[in-house]
Amino acid sequence: MLKEVITIVWLLLPAYFANGSPVIISKIILKLRLKKHPMDFGKNFIDGKRVFGDSKSWEGFVGGVLTGTLTGFIQSIYMHEMLAKGALTGFVLGVGAMLGDLLGAFIKRRLGLKPGDPLPVLDQLLFIVVALVLASKLNLIILSIEEWVYAIVITFLLHILTNLIAYLLNLKSVPW
Ligand SMILES: CC(C)=CCC/C(C)=C/CC/C(C)=C/CC/C(C)=C/COC[C@@H](COP(=O)(O)O)OC/C=C(\C)CC/C=C(\C)CC/C=C(\C)CCC=C(C)C
Ligand SMILES: Nc1ccn([C@@H]2O[C@H](COP(=O)(O)OP(=O)(O)OP(=O)(O)O)[C@@H](O)[C@H]2O)c(=O)n1
Numbered sequence: 305m306l307k308e309v310i311t312i313v314w315l316l317l318p319a320y321f322a323n324g325s326p327v328i329i330s331k332i333i334l335k336l337r338l339k340k341h342p343m344d345f346g347k348n349f350i351d352g353k354r355v356f357g358d359s360k361s362w363e364g365f366v367g368g369v370l371t372g373t374l375t376g377f378i379q380s381i382y383m384h385e386m387l388a389k390g391a392l393t394g395f396v397l398g399v400g401a402m403l404g405d406l407l408g409a410f411i412k413r414r415l416g417l418k419p420g421d422p423l424p425v426l427d428q429l430l431f432i433v434v435a436l437v438l439a440s441k442l443n444l445i446i447l448s449i450e451e452w453v454y455a456i457v458i459t460f461l462l463h464i465l466t467n468l469i470a471y472l473l474n475l476k477s478v479p480w
């Protein structure tokens with residue numbers, strides 16, 4: 305059981321770090337009094353609400369993808385595997401995580417939820433589902449049904465834990 309958990313967390317680590325990094329990157333940008341650039345350029349969707357909202361910035365997205373890529377690259381050094389494959393897998397998991405997060409924000413805005421409002425399950429899981437679907441479509445990571453179940457349960461629990469930590473560390477204004 306523990307072996308499976310560690311294997312899955314190791315596999316998903318680029319997506320985890322990609323998803324967690326915008327929180328830290330945002331804090332750094334704020335501390336440096338720099339400006340974040342919203343991915344929707346401040347525009348509204350046809351329903352008159354913001355497309356994604358100010359919570360989705362280009363800096364966070366690019367930072368997340370770079371963090372995922374770097375994580376995959378470092379993993380392949382540690383595992384003495386092909387560096388290019390590790391970086392590519394990290395890049396794909398990073399892009400998938402950021403796209404999943406973006407899709408979540410799009411859905412939440414359509415539902416009239418403000419940035420930071422909770423949407424349980426979607427908040428915790430959409431990023432990893434999109435990352436894994438993208439990685440499997442590109443034949444980089446193919447999980448069995450059992451591994452999918454592990455991935456969903458572990459991510460759900462880790463997301464709650466890390467968001468609580470981020471809140472306690474004053475990195476997020478909400479613990480979710
Ligand atoms: C890896 C294993 C087996 C266990 C990890 C146990 C654990 C609790 C690690 C703590 C990770 C950590 C450093 C937390 C600090 C708080 C923090 C900054 C969390 C990130 O933000 C929370 C959340 C944002 O999600 P949301 O935008 O969707 O609301 O991120 C959720 C993250 C996950 C679900 C995956 C778990 C995350 C990790 C294991 C590591 C997170 C890594 C970082 C935050 C470092 C980012 C690196 C750079 C370069 C800034
Ligand atoms: N592409 C991204 C993703 C996240 N973030 C930063 O990371 C924080 C936490 O991300 P998340 O929890 O996904 O956003 P929420 O604040 O919950 O907003 P939303 O309801 O849109 O998910 C965001 O507030 C934002 O400061 C960012 O700048 N750019």
Ligand SMILES: [Mg+2]
Nearest residue numbers: 420421427480
């Ligand atoms: Mg959130």
